[in-house]
Amino acid sequence: MATVTPDKVLDASGLNCPLPVLKTKKALEELQSGQILEVITTDPGAKADIPAFCSRTGHELIETVEEGGKIIFYLRKK
Structure with missing residues (x-):
């Protein structure tokens, strides 16, 4: 279970590449540094895509949790 308290939750369940990354980018634009x-995503490709997105953009990937067929990422906006 995650130990991080998010400021915003994005449920991208059921969406496939590239939508989880695109929606993540848009959601991060609405947050403060x-x-x-x-x-939250069900796209197996997100396991590679979200960390790669963080590496490219400088946002911090704090934690990744897999439970019940879902992959949950916690990102800190740079």
């Missing part, structure tokens, strides 16, 4: 976004 240092705030945390929780991204």
Whole structure:
């Protein structure tokens, strides 16, 4: 279970590449620097895509949790 409290939650369940990353980018634009976004997805490709997005953009991937067929990412906006 995650130990992080998000400032915003994005449920991208049922969406496939590239939508989870695009929606993550848009959701992060709405946050202040240092705030945390929780991204919930069912797209297996997101396991590679979200960390790669963070590496490219400088946002911090705090934690990744897999439970019940969902992949949950916690990102801190740079």
